Amino acid sequence: MSEMLLEIKDLHARVAGGAEILKGLSLSLPVGEVHAIMGPNGSGKSTLSYVLAGREGYEVTSGSVLYRGEDLLAMSIDERARAGVFLAFQYPVEIPGVQNGYFLRAILNARRAHLGLPELNPVEFMKRAKEALQMVKLDASMLKRSVNEGFSGGEKKRNEVMQMALLEPTLSVLDETDSGLDIDALRVVGQGVEALKGPARSALIITHFPRLLEHVTPHKVHVLSAGRVVHTGEASLARELEERGYEWLIGGER
Amino acid sequence: MSPSRRAPLAPPRPLTAAAPLLPPPALAAAEGALLASGGFGKTEALWYTPVGEALPREFVRLSPSVALEARGAARVARVGALSPERWPASPPVTAAGVSAQWAALGAPAAPPLGALTGAGAALGGSALCAWSDLSADGALLVWVPPGEEGEVRVVYTLDVPAAPAAPAAPAAPATGALTRLAARCGEGARLTLVERFEGAEGAEGAEGAEGAEGAEAAFTAHITEVELQAGADLTTEVELQAGAALTYTRAQSAPLAHLHLGAVGVALAAGAGARATLLNLGARLARVELGVDLAGEGARADLAGAFVGSGARLLDQHLTLRHLAPRCESAQRFKGLLGGVSRGVFTGRVYVAPGASGTRAEQSNPNLIVSEGARAVSRPQLEIYNDDVQCSHGATVGQLDEEALFYLRSRGLTRAVGERLLAEAFVGEVLERLDDPGAQQLAAEALARALASPEEPAQ
Numbered sequence: 001m002s003e004m005l006l007e008i009k010d011l012h013a014r015v016a017g018g019a020e021i022l023k024g025l026s027l028s029l030p031v032g033e034v035h036a037i038m039g040p041n042g043s044g045k046s047t048l049s050y051v052l053a054g055r056e057g058y059e060v061t062s063g064s065v066l067y068r069g070e071d072l073l074a075m076s077i078d079e080r081a082r083a084g085v086f087l088a089f090q091y092p093v094e095i096p097g098v099q100n101g102y103f104l105r106a107i108l109n110a111r112r113a114h115l116g117l118p119e120l121n122p123v124e125f126m127k128r129a130k131e132a133l134q135m136v137k138l139d140a141s142m143l144k145r146s147v148n149e150g151f152s153g154g155e156k157k158r159n160e161v162m163q164m165a166l167l168e169p170t171l172s173v174l175d176e177t178d179s180g181l182d183i184d185a186l187r188v189v190g191q192g193v194e195a196l197k198g199p200a201r202s203a204l205i206i207t208h209f210p211r212l213l214e215h216v217t218p219h220k221v222h223v224l225s226a227g228r229v230v231h232t233g234e235a236s237l238a239r240e241l242e243e244r245g246y247e248w249l250i251g252g253e254r
Numbered sequence: 255m256s257p258s259r260r261a262p263l264a265p266p267r268p269l270t271a272a273a274p275l276l277p278p279p280a281l282a283a284a285e286g287a288l289l290a291s292g293g294f295g296k297t298e299a300l301w302y303t304p305v306g307e308a309l310p311r312e313f314v315r316l317s318p319s320v321a322l323e324a325r326g327a328a329r330v331a332r333v334g335a336l337s338p339e340r341w342p343a344s345p346p347v348t349a350a351g352v353s354a355q356w357a358a359l360g361a362p363a364a365p366p367l368g369a370l371t372g373a374g375a376a377l378g379g380s381a382l383c384a385w386s387d388l389s390a391d392g393a394l395l396v397w398v399p400p401g402e403e404g405e406v407r408v409v410y411t412l413d414v415p416a417a418p419a420a421p422a423a424p425a426a427p428a429t430g431a432l433t434r435l436a437a438r439c440g441e442g443a444r445l446t447l448v449e450r451f452e453g454a455e456g457a458e459g460a461e462g463a464e465g466a467e468g469a470e471a472a473f474t475a476h477i478t479e480v481e482l483q484a485g486a487d488l489t490t491e492v493e494l495q496a497g498a499a500l501t502y503t504r505a506q507s508a509p510l511a512h513l514h515l516g517a518v519g520v521a522l523a524a525g526a527g528a529r530a531t532l533l534n535l536g537a538r539l540a541r542v543e544l545g546v547d548l549a550g551e552g553a554r555a556d557l558a559g560a561f562v563g564s565g566a567r568l569l570d571q572h573l574t575l576r577h578l579a580p581r582c583e584s585a586q587r588f589k590g591l592l593g594g595v596s597r598g599v600f601t602g603r604v605y606v607a608p609g610a611s612g613t614r615a616e617q618s619n620p621n622l623i624v625s626e627g628a629r630a631v632s633r634p635q636l637e638i639y640n641d642d643v644q645c646s647h648g649a650t651v652g653q654l655d656e657e658a659l660f661y662l663r664s665r666g667l668t669r670a671v672g673e674r675l676l677a678e679a680f681v682g683e684v685l686e687r688l689d690d691p692g693a694q695q696l697a698a699e700a701l702a703r704a705l706a707s708p709e710e711p712a713q
Contacts, residue, residue, distance in 0.1 A: 053664050056656070081666035093661040097679025106675075107665040114666070146679075147661075163665065 002030040004066075005171055005202045011063035012227075013051050020061065021047045023227035029171075034203045036213055036238060039224035040246050045206045046090065048224070049175040052204075053087040054080050067171065081107075082114035084170030088160040088177045094148040100159070101143030104129060104166060111167050132165040136192050154185035161192040172196065172203040178212035190215020210238035225250045300541075302599045302631050303570040305381075308513050308539050309473065314429045315391055318474070321409040322394070328404025328445060331355040334392030352395070361397040361438055380543055382517045386432050386477045393434035396447070398498075400440030407448040407690070408435065412472055412512070430473035430513075437480045439498035439526075446501045448690045449478060451516075453509035453536065473513035478504065480519070482526035497525040505693040507536035507700065510565060514540040524550030524579070531687045532559035532588075534569045535700035541570040548575070548582035548610075559588040560684040562700035563596025563628065564707035570599040577605065577643075581612040589681050590621035592628035594707030603635040604645060611642040619649040622680045624673070624705055670705070677701050 006029040013022040021044045029035055039045055050058050052065065054077040065072040072080060095103075105125045112119065120128065133140055136158040148156050157177055164172055174193065178186055193203065193216045205218060213221075213235070221237040222229045223246065231237075231249045241249075300306070324330045333351045345351030353363065398404045412431060439445050451474060482498035500520065508514045514537035520528050534540050546555045561569040575584050590598035600619045621630035632649035654676050662672035678685075678701060688694050 055660055055664075077660065077663040078666050078668050078672075081664055087664050089661065089664075093655075093657050095655075095658045095661065095676070095679065097682045098662075098675050103662075103665075103675070106667060106671070110666040110671075167665070 002032075004028050005031045005068060006072075006204075007064075007066040009064045009066075011048075011051070011065065012061045013047060013063075014059055014061060015047075016057050016059050021227055022051065022063075024063070025224070025228050027222060027229055029202050029204060030219075031202060032199045033219040034197060034205065034216065036205045036207060036210075036218040036221045036235075037224055037229075038207055038210065038221060038238065038241060038246075040250070041208070043224040044227040045208075045224055046175055047227075049087055049090075049173050049204075049206055052080075052085065052173050053077065078110075082111055084111075086164055086167055086169035086172045088157075088164060088172065088174040090176040090179060092148045092151075092156040092160055094146070094151075096146050096149050098147045099143075100145055100147050101129065103147050104143070104163065107163065108166050128166060132162045135165055135195060136162045137188050138162060153180040154182060157181055157185065157189055158192075161189050164196060165192065168196075168201070170201060172201070174203065174205045174207075174212075176207055177205070178207055178209065186211060187215060210242045213238040223249050299572065299601070302597070303539065303541050303568060305513075305515065305539070305541055316412060316429050316431045316472070317391060318410045318412045318431045318433060320394070321411075323407045324396075324404065325406075326404035327398055327402030327443075328406045329359045329397045329399075330406060331359050331395045331397075332392060333395065334390065352393070355395050356397070356438075359395060359397040360399065361395075361440075380517050380545070382475060382515050382541075382543065383477060383519075386434060386475060386517075390432045390434050390477070393436060396435065396437035396445070398437075398439045398443040398445045401442045402440070403444040405446040406437070407450075409450045409452060409692070410474070410476070411452050412474055412508070430475065432475045434477045434479070437478075437500075439480070439482045439500065442497045444499045444501075445480075446689075447478075447480070448503040448693065449476075449505070450690070450692055450696070451476070451506045451508055451514065451536075452696070453507070453512065472511070473515065474508060475515040476517075478502075478516070478518040480528070481521045482523060482528060498523070499526065500528040500530070501689075502528065502530040503533075503688060503690050503693055504530070504542070505533040505535065505690070505696050506540055506542065507533075507696040508540070509536065510538055510567070512537040514542075516541070517543040518545070520544075520546045520555070522546070522548050522550060522553035522555065522582075525552050526550065527554040527556075529556040529687070530558070531684065532557075532571065533684075533688075533693060533697055533700075534559065534561040534571055535696055537567065537569075539568045539570075541572065543572045543574070545574045546576070546584070547578060548584060549578045551579045551581055553579065553582045555582075555584040557584070557586045557588075558684045558687055560681045560697065561588070561590050561592075561598050561600075562681070562697065562704050563590070563592040563594065563598055564700070564703040565594045565596060567594075567596045568599070569596065571601070572599075573602045575602075575604045575615065576607070577610040577613045577615060578607045580610055582610065583614045584616070586617040586619075587683065588619045589684055590619070590630050591624065591677055591681055591701065591704055592621065592630055593624045593704035595625070595627035596704070596707070597628070598630045599633075600631070600649070601633040601635065602647070603637065604647075606636075606638040606640050606643050606645070608639040611640050613640065613643040613645070615643070615645045617645075617647040619647075620680075621649075621651045622677070623651060623653055624677065625707060673705050674701065677705055 008025055008027045011022050011025040012020055014020045037045060060073055109119045138158050177189060190212055217235050221233050223231040333345050333355050345354055396406050437447060480500055482500050506514050522528055534542050559571055561571060563569050571588060573586060586602050588600050592598045602617045604615045606613050617634055619632045630651050634647040634649055636645055658676060659672045685697055
């Protein structure tokens with residue numbers, strides 16, 4: 001059996017004080033693999049991404065998450081990020097007044113400090129940033145704008161993928177990164193994600209529709225329903241779901 | 255210098271007579287009456303800021319040390335005990351002394367002392383001005399001749415002599431200084447004026463502990479008047495004459511034990527423009543009044559400020575803008591960032607005279623509260639006697655955006671770094687206006703203090 005990057009075991013979680021959303025979710029992601037998580041609305045996809053990122057307001061009531069053999073849930077939001085966990089937001093947050101270029105350099109240097117690498121000076125940073133911008137076909141002028149402020153939906157998602165390219169995370173979690181994108185933006189984002197595949201890097205692609213999976217081929221597809229993984233298949237499962245919907249899997253489950 | 259620039263609408267200043275220093279007993283009596291009666295009592299204008307209670311009844315007068323740089327065509331003189339050491343004796347603060355110094359600078363005859371320039375009326379009714387008129391210790395006079403350009407940067411530091419170790423901190427400041435700066439810009443002149451108020455090193459050390467023992471209580475009271483003549487541009491107590499232009503920066507970062515009182519009056523003649531940026535960052539209680547008279551047609555005032563509170567500071571900014579002539583424009587953008595158990599008070603009064611048609615005035619006062627215990631008070635006051643105006647105002651009180659903080663942390667920045675980025679972004683619009691590295695540094699230090707400020711003041 002290959003080495004596991006992420007092992008989620010019997011995870012139960014809820015929005016603080018609310019009803020349970022994840023109800024015994026188990027999933028293993030080997031090093032170097034890309035898995036897709038699909039499921040209907042309300043199945044717990046976004047909750048899973050927030051629990052993995054450590055968002056406040058979500059409570060894990062039981063179960064465990066091991067990241068490289070360590071207890072991920074014991075780490076703070078920013079410790080997780082510096083350790084190589086990256087969440088691409090479904091709705092990236094606009095932060096007026098914080099310049100995107102300054103922000104990108106700060107986050108890259110925070111990650112590099114964690115890895116024991118020296119800080120990049122502004123010139124070295126610009127070189128990296130321009131490569132990453134080119135990959136997602138964003139103009140360099142966006143470095144001067146405030147983080148995500150006034151960006152179109154497509155620009156926001158490209159900016160997420162651009163950050164991913166800069167930070168080179170060990171585990172990327174893409175939360176509905178394909179939602180709200182036109183065909184061209186989808187292709188750019190898909191190619192960006194595909195380019196980030198590597199032997200030491202893994203990703204969870206959380207998606208409602210299989211469109212992104214036409215550009216990124218996952219090693220496995222998990223179907224989430226009512227807070228649990230109810231079915232796991234090969235990449236071809238995505239197409240099957242598009243044709244047949246979720247009913248045939250979920251119906252048998254309960 | 256035309257009489258029309260004098261606002262007919264404000265209440266007359268209590269003490270505008272040419273006031274040579276009173277003989278000591280009479281001065282003491284007049285000061286005592288002002289301080290006790292009422293000048294700083296709990297009036298509407300001082301509702302949230304107990305200046306009267308904070309002021310000492312008896313105190314020792316000090317002369318602040320003044321570091322001054324003047325460039326370009328700006329000419330500087332002084333009167334009284336304000337003492338850059340490179341200047342030998344100067345005339346005392348009397349009407350004759352002030353007139354003689356204006357004449358020595360080559361400036362036109364000025365109004366008598368009490369209004370060092372034509373800008374005094376913009377501060378009409380201020381008890382601080384009345385007090386300063388009675389007994390200012392010293393003043394700097396700045397003149398920029400018509401059509402010329404100059405720059406003046408002043409740093410005031412109050413060196414409070416070390417008191418013998420006392421078991422308990424004094425309840426009120428025991429030492430202080432009353433100072434002024436009066437600037438006048440001739441027609442078409444441009445002035446950049448920067449005033450910084452800082453603590454002495456020793457007191458600054460105590461600042462880090464937020465009022466720990468050892469800090470010497472003191473107060474500063476400083477008036478800045480600028481008269482901009484037509485088309486001139488001014489910054490500080492500046493009298494802007496026709497068409498003149500002023501760029502003014504005022505940064506107050508006194509030690510926590512201090513009381514800081516400031517008043518800035520600007521009078522704008524036709525076509526004159528003033529751009530003023532005020533940082534209110536230090537002292538235990540800081541009250542800064544800004545009075546601007548848009549007295550000539552087409553004058554413009556672009557005013558912005560940041561007040562950044564930590565510990566138990568009370569930071570009060572009190573603006574009075576008077577649109578007295580047609581087609582003048584004003585903007586006020588004041589941002590409060592408050593931590594610890596600090597208080598911020600913003601009062602922005604806009605008066606539009608019956609004849610001031612075509613007035614445009616906008617005002618905004620967003621506040622960001624970064625602790626449980628801090629509070630902000632925002633008081634927009636519009637008084638409009640003309641139908642042909644566009645006035646807007648907006649005040650908000652909010653907290654750090656948790657969504658934005660989560661986003662920053664999810665990228666590996668610690669909560670502390672994320673909060674700093676968001677705080678800097680909040681006041682960034684104001685700080686971007688500063689061209690003075692010293693003022694920028696004071697702002698950065700104040701932001702760090704506000705974000706690290708404990709909920710309870712140190713014992």
